[in-house]
Amino acid sequence: MAETYAVINQKGGVGKTTTAVNLTACAALSGRKVLLVDADPQGNATSGLGVDRSILEQCLYDLLTDDSVLGPSAEAFNEVVVPTSIQNLSLLPATIDLAGADMALASVMSREAKLRQVLRAGAERYEVVLIDTAPSLGLLTINSLVAAQKVLIPIQCEYYALEGLSQLLEIIHLVQAQINPGLRIAGVILTMYDARTNLAAEVEAEVRANFPGRVFRTVIQRNVRLAEAPSYGMPAVVYDGNCPGSRAYWRLYQEVFGDAETSLGTRSESTHIG
Amino acid sequence: MAETYAVINQKGGVGKTTTAVNLTACAALSGRKVLLVDADPQGNATSGLGVDRSILEQCLYDLLTDDSVLGPSAEAFNEVVVPTSIQNLSLLPATIDLAGADMALASVMSREAKLRQVLRAGAERYEVVLIDTAPSLGLLTINSLVAAQKVLIPIQCEYYALEGLSQLLEIIHLVQAQINPGLRIAGVILTMYDARTNLAAEVEAEVRANFPGRVFRTVIQRNVRLAEAPSYGMPAVVYDGNCPGSRAYWRLYQEVFGDAETSLGTRSESTHIG
Numbered sequence: 143m144a145e146t147y148a149v150i151n152q153k154g155g156v157g158k159t160t161t162a163v164n165l166t167a168c169a170a171l172s173g174r175k176v177l178l179v180d181a182d183p184q185g186n187a188t189s190g191l192g193v194d195r196s197i198l199e200q201c202l203y204d205l206l207t208d209d210s211v212l213g214p215s216a217e218a219f220n221e222v223v224v225p226t227s228i229q230n231l232s233l234l235p236a237t238i239d240l241a242g243a244d245m246a247l248a249s250v251m252s253r254e255a256k257l258r259q260v261l262r263a264g265a266e267r268y269e270v271v272l273i274d275t276a277p278s279l280g281l282l283t284i285n286s287l288v289a290a291q292k293v294l295i296p297i298q299c300e301y302y303a304l305e306g307l308s309q310l311l312e313i314i315h316l317v318q319a320q321i322n323p324g325l326r327i328a329g330v331i332l333t334m335y336d337a338r339t340n341l342a343a344e345v346e347a348e349v350r351a352n353f354p355g356r357v358f359r360t361v362i363q364r365n366v367r368l369a370e371a372p373s374y375g376m377p378a379v380v381y382d383g384n385c386p387g388s389r390a391y392w393r394l395y396q397e398v399f400g401d402a403e404t405s406l407g408t409r410s411e412s413t414h415i416g
Numbered sequence: 417m418a419e420t421y422a423v424i425n426q427k428g429g430v431g432k433t434t435t436a437v438n439l440t441a442c443a444a445l446s447g448r449k450v451l452l453v454d455a456d457p458q459g460n461a462t463s464g465l466g467v468d469r470s471i472l473e474q475c476l477y478d479l480l481t482d483d484s485v486l487g488p489s490a491e492a493f494n495e496v497v498v499p500t501s502i503q504n505l506s507l508l509p510a511t512i513d514l515a516g517a518d519m520a521l522a523s524v525m526s527r528e529a530k531l532r533q534v535l536r537a538g539a540e541r542y543e544v545v546l547i548d549t550a551p552s553l554g555l556l557t558i559n560s561l562v563a564a565q566k567v568l569i570p571i572q573c574e575y576y577a578l579e580g581l582s583q584l585l586e587i588i589h590l591v592q593a594q595i596n597p598g599l600r601i602a603g604v605i606l607t608m609y610d611a612r613t614n615l616a617a618e619v620e621a622e623v624r625a626n627f628p629g630r631v632f633r634t635v636i637q638r639n640v641r642l643a644e645a646p647s648y649g650m651p652a653v654v655y656d657g658n659c660p661g662s663r664a665y666w667r668l669y670q671e672v673f674g675d676a677e678t679s680l681g682t683r684s685e686s687t688h689i690g
Contacts (some may be wrong), residue, residue: 211593251558252594254525259594284525319485320526320533 144177144268146261147328147398148290153306154277156298157333159186160368160378162274164388165294167377168395169270170231177223177268180236181257181286182276183243188235191226192375195237198224203239205260206285207246213256219264228380232268244281254321257285270399279313287317292328294398297349299335299342299361304352328398333362337414346412359413360394362387390415418451418542420535421602421672422564427580428551430572431607433460434642434652436548438662439568441651442669443544444505451497451542454510455531455560456550457517462509465500466649469511472498477513479534480559481520487530493538502654506542518555528595531559544673553587561591566602568672571623573609573616573635578626602672607636611688620686633687634668636661664689 149162159182166178180187181202185195200222208214223232247253257273265271273286287293293314297303318325330353336342350357362368365387371378379388393413423436433456440452454461455476459469474496482488497506521527531547539545547560561567567588571577592599604627610616624631636642639661645652653662667687 211590251528251590255594316485316525320529 144265144271145292146265146271146273146290147292147294148273148275148286149294149296150275150283150286150310151295151297151306152277152279152283152310153298157296157331157362158182158277159190159274160372161294161296161331161333161362161391161394162272163187163190163372163377164368164379164391165395165398166231166270166272167228167379168392169272169399170228171379172395174230174269175267176231177234177265177271178226178231179234179257179261179271179273179286181240181273181282183236183238183241183282184276185236185238185240186372187274188233188237189375190372191228191231191233191377193224193226193233193235195235198235198237201235201237201239202257202260203237203243203246205234205263206243206256208260213259214263216264219260223264227375228377240282247281247285253281254284254288254317257282258289261289279309284313284317287314287325288322290322291324292326294328294331296331296333296362298333299345299349301341301345303345303349307352327356330357331360331362331394332357332412335361335363335414337363350412358394358397360390360397361412361414362390362394363414365390386415418539418545419566420539420545420547420564421566421568422547422549422560423568423570424549424557424560424584425569425571425580426551426553426557426584427572431570431605431636432456432551433464433548433646435568435570435605435607435636435665435668436461436546437464437646437651438642438653438665439669439672440505440544440546441502441653442666443546443673444502445653446669447504448543449504449506449541451506451508451539451545452500453508453531453535453545453547455514455547455556457510457512457515457556458550459510459512459514460646461548462507462511463649464646465502465505465507465651467498467500467507467509469509472509472511475509475511475513476531476534477511477517477520479508479537480517480530482534487533488537490538493534497538501649502651514556521555521559527555528558528562528591531556532563535563553583558587558591561588561599562596564596565598566600568602568605570605570607570636572607573619573623575615575619577619577623581626601630604631605634605636605668606631606686609635609637609688611637624686632668632671634664634671635686635688636664636668637688639664660689
């Protein structure tokens, strides 16, 4: 079974999709077979990889709501997965249908484990699976925590960065206790760092103090190339592989998919690429 | 962990509670440490064992809705369990509060596995745990299927005996596939057999033809002592140990808790105690 990561923060605009798209692109460009699961009904990871949502006939929703007793078949899984323009990188896409998933799953058995069942149908072909999640703590996000082995938490270096974090950690704890005891926090990713402000440095210090040893050294700075890449349907690391944002994601990729225990550093070791 | 049986049939009046109360009494009288779990809001097993529901301060509901991350503690479990007048037989009682369980569990995580979590808190002290269930296929009954290792299905020897059975088997299949792969059907118990009618014999033949090798040889006949024992707060096997109903339950007890594989017979071997 592939190593499965969920990129989670119930706050919107913290860089979940940018992180998911660029980390999976780095992994694929490094020769790993990668699946990006778009578990956000907004579908920004889907369009950010250049996949036209309007022509998709099926998406993750259809697999989640497959009512076979044992869940969807490998064939059904492979029918929904689409290739991307990046070699080795496949996508389990989201269309607006996915907005109905929380409702559709509300009354089914093991409703928190449907995504895990979906991934068991076909994800063993991949080395890395990364799930991009919606800005909510609804059933779809719980499913992502149940399906994942590791959690990546992007935190924006802005006011109220830690807002909602204790609630997220409680949910992670609950999922560990009830359904997925193997779930681990891979680490916190500091995003949207603006080196020109004192605020960003203060937030960074606060986050590192709150999560000693659990914040990745690499800090993702605000970068216009990261912001504009999605409108070209490309990850930044493909759109402009040498911009500061892309270089930061390459470093982050090494940290996340290298030996995380040793690479997680403290504030004094943080790495800013400007 | 104790061997855990659920007595299930979503039809009412098929003898679930009579079976649960008498089988647990036989096991306790035989020297086994037994826990009867009353998972039916009607609480007939509770009152049938002589426990006054009106003075109970807590019941199964309180354990099911315990909101500790790891579920109720062993102390909390032991506070709710009450002794009965029969040595070795303890009761996890139901009050009318239990009627709110389906609603209370609807929105919680792993809502189908709450009873399993409750039993893990304290049931390891017992050798046999038997769950009496409500006449419904609601969340409480699903919880019983998730918590149990084996299912006992009482079927009344009347018209429409098999009605609803295919739905019950589907649910059992679903629970096996999704949550509790170890769940097994211990066997079907023919109840309320009236030897004076052709109908009873026809129903028995039909049930045995439909479930070859899975129907217990012992048939529980209609017996007034079985019907009146609950109003004295006693299992029939205690109230009148020598009536035909009690003798039938003793034989059934041997079949269920002996080697079920060899004791499950076909129609030609059936045992009627008259």
